[in-house]
Amino acid sequence: MPTRPIWCAGCGDFGVLEALITALDELQVPVHDRMFIAGIGCSGSLQNYLSCYGYHALHGRVLPTATGVKLANPQLTVVGVGGDGDGYAIGGGHLVHAFKRNPGVTYIVMNNGTYGLTKGQASPTSVAGFQDNIEEDLDPIMLGLSIPGSTFLARGYSGQPAQLLQLTLAALRHTAAGHGMSYLEVLSPCVTYNDTYREWRTNVFNIDSEDGYDPGNRAGAFGRMMELREQGRLPLGLIYQGERP
Incomplete structure (x- = not known):
């Protein structure tokens, strides 16, 4: 049975957990068919709080x-x-080779721009200036767009739970339909070591609401992502979706 989360009050990972609980129930995925593989860090305990098999x-x-x-x-x-x-x-x-191979799994990454469990060191997605970091932050969505094998790239935000639920549902459905790997990055603030709620609330941009945006156009998606990055914006929504045999 699920155990009680140990995350800090206000942690963005709670939003991801709630979206997964609701999506799995809405899609009626049997408990015995749910298999979660978790990594390290605070987010790596998520499978402990779900009714599922976990590793x-x-x-x-x-x-x-x-x-x-x-x-x-x-x-x-x-x-x-x-x-x-x-x-x-x-x-x-x-991650690079998973985009290329397109396996039939869903991959959800909770991005807080820091190593929270080990007390706030800079991570690959930390912005320049955070903890004396002098490098630009990695954009994994743009990385995925540059690899032809990828078929589902999306970004959500814990501060927008309704959209996050719809993206989680779309990711699970994409993989269940046999189209390959669905990748969902979630902006998930660390309230203790990198509290970005105010910043992200200002900078996020819902690309789903943009007239003329086509998530089936890989080149167009990459160009628009670059434009928004140069403007300091963080696009949310279904960035790209395609099919592979």
Whole structure:
């Protein structure tokens, strides 16, 4: 049975947990068919709070583990969960090849721009100036767009729960329909070491509401993402969706 979350009050990961609970119930995924593979960090305990089978993978190895589980038992709904440190640093190479291979799993990354569990070091998505970081932050959505194998790229925000639920449902449906990996990044503020609620509330941009935006146009999506990045905006919504045999 699920245990009580140990996250700080106000942690963005609560929003991801609520979206997953609601989406799995709405899609009527049987408990015995739910398999969650979790990484390290605060987000790596998420599977402990769901009614599901769960496995705590080695640091950075969520995607190869999830892929192996899906190959061994294709009937399972396999969901990988982790944070930006786990998924984009030591796990970054696996992410690149998962985009290329397009396995039948859902991958949800809770991005707070820091290593929260180990007390606030800079992560691959930390902005320049955070904790003396001098590098620009990594944009994994743009990385995914640059790899032709990717078929579902989306970004949500814990501060917009209604949209986050719809994106979670869309991600699970994409994979269940046999189209391959669905990747959902969630902006999930760390209230203790990198409280970005106010900043993100100002800078997020719902690309779903933009007239003329086509999530089926990879080149167009990449160009629009670059434009918004140069404006300091963070696009939310279904960024790209396609199909592969």
